[in-house]
Amino acid sequence: xxxxxTACGVGRDTVYRRFPSKLALFGSAIRQIREDTDKRFADFxxxxxxxxxxxxxxxxxxYDVNLEPRLIAYRRIAFSEAAxxxxxxxxxxxxxxxxxxxxxxxxxxxGLLLPADPAEILRLLFDAVISGPVMRAMxxxxxxxxxxxxxxEFQSNWAMxxxxxxxx
Numbered sequence: 671x672x673x674x675x676t677a678c679g680v681g682r683d684t685v686y687r688r689f690p691s692k693l694a695l696f697g698s699a700i701r702q703i704r705e706d707t708d709k710r711f712a713d714f715x716x717x718x719x720x721x722x723x724x725x726x727x728x729x730x731x732x733y734d735v736n737l738e739p740r741l742i743a744y745r746r747i748a749f750s751e752a753a754x755x756x757x758x759x760x761x762x763x764x765x766x767x768x769x770x771x772x773x774x775x776x777x778x779x780x781g782l783l784l785p786a787d788p789a790e791i792l793r794l795l796f797d798a799v800i801s802g803p804v805m806r807a808m809x810x811x812x813x814x815x816x817x818x819x820x821x822x823e824f825q826s827n828w829a830m831x832x833x834x835x836x837x838x
Contacts, residue, residue, distance in 0.1 A: 710735060722775075723773075730770075749808070774791050806823075
């Protein structure tokens, strides 16, 4: 919190009045991140073109927001403060996840994906195209903004995962 006070260039009381604890500060940051992500998905939902699998792929690309330098920096802090951050922050239901599961189900109904549990497929997608790249970006200072590498990794991971999920 002292670093926040110093970085903001305001008085300690001003920061503590707005954020009485680390938990309140992290909660505010998480709400802002969620609002940014929800806006991206709302804009995406307006232009729904292609089959379920094509729209699922496009929706998963929206998760590049997770690789923005400010979010990588936030995650570094969150992991180092996991004991504090993990307590008291309620996990809200995600309408975005519900929409992605709906797209997976649609792709399955079209015969484009194996008939497996859509929630499990979504977990695999998150691990392959979001969580893994985010963890790698967190471990390399300065390279998280390399868009060409992010695109290459997404293309590679998506292709391998979808190949394993396509009906034979």
